[in-house]
Amino acid sequence: MPELPEVETIKKTLEHLVINKTIQNITIHWPNIIKHPDDTEQFKQIVQGQTIHRIDRRGKFLLFYLDHHVLISHLRMEGKYGVFPKTEPVNKHTHVIFELTDGKELRYQDVRKFGTMHVFSIGDEFNCPPLDHLGPEPFEKAFTVDYLKEKLNKTNRHIKTALLDQTVVAGLGNIYVDEALFRSSIHPMRRASDLSDGEITSLHHEIIETLGEAVTQGGTTIRSYVNSQGQIGMFQQKLNVYGREEEACHNCGKVITKMKVGNRGTHVCLNCQK
Ligand SMILES: [Zn+2]
Structure with a gap:
């Protein structure tokens, strides 16, 4: 399972690949990954058309900050992200595809299918699960x-x-x-x-x-x-x-x-x- 250093590394590499890219369309092959809102159509409607402005990390979670919402992603055991040209064939472990306006796709792949995604309005993300009960970050002052x-x-x-x-x-x-x-x-x-x-x-x-x-x-x-x-x-x-x-x-x-x-x-x- 990716821990803090691995998630931090994924964050840094994804920043180079998707910042300022706009999500044009989303395809969901495994709906159980989407935890909030629990209606995947609603999830798609919220996220489509928004631009990825910044990626943060909290614990082992990735936080994609969009125009008005934040997408919180946990990779659990085997989840991973990759950016591919649209023309590249999708493998059978690809469960969520974010089609970007530059002709590329951000693909979420997960052999075990244990990963999770939540979407909240910016400002609500730390007030509800899964982020509301997390302890301090090891590199922050609160961890004394x-x-x-x-x-x-x-x-x-x-x-x-x-x-x-x-x-x-x-x-x-x-x-x-x-x-x-x-x-x-x-x-x-x-x-x-x-x-x-x-x-x-x-x-x-x-x-x-x-x-x-x-x-x-x-x-x-x-x-x-x-x-x-x-x-x-x-x-x-x-x-x-x-x-x-x-x-x-x-x-x-x-x-x-x-x-x-x-x-x-x-x-x-x-x-x-x-
Ligand atoms: Zn020893």
Whole structure:
């Protein structure tokens, strides 16, 4: 699943491709992706004729700002965007096509069909689901050590599960939680409320550092992720634990273990993470 660095990279590449382009027509092959308004005809009528002025990111969501509305898109497991000439054949995983006035098409492809799209009037987008309950962005001022302490002190969940909760901090997923916990020497099954102040300070620092480095590297390419110009990210070369089960820890040389935490595959060095 694309996490903050991958969505940020997709945002940046899409900006070069669709900003100031006008949506002439929309074709929807898989209506379940459209969540609001739930009538796909209404969705089309609202969006058609509007120009894409800007793209933002909030957590793992892309926000396309149009003339009067904002289109909120979540890629979930395997969703991706590409811009193609109209003449290029549409593959079977293409579920929504935004026909642009310059002869190109912005196509949303999703092998798993789990992605979502919502459209709201500009100004309403943060007042209703899916964006209304998101926690702070890791790179914004509101994400302080004190904020993280307060959130973690209140919960007995495993630290891994707490960090995956998008209401605690927005944008983290399986890859970057495993990496930030390794860098902070914290075992993913520690109870969030048991972490010391020093551990939370370290974790806060490593969340920001890990995500920042991954954004610089264009994200992590594992399985199918590519940006919207077909380029792969490079952060997979920097991974310490994620996807490295049975390989040697870069820090101590012991073997990396894969386990389940809250039903999520979790990578840990049992020697480095206590
Ligand atoms: Zn180790």
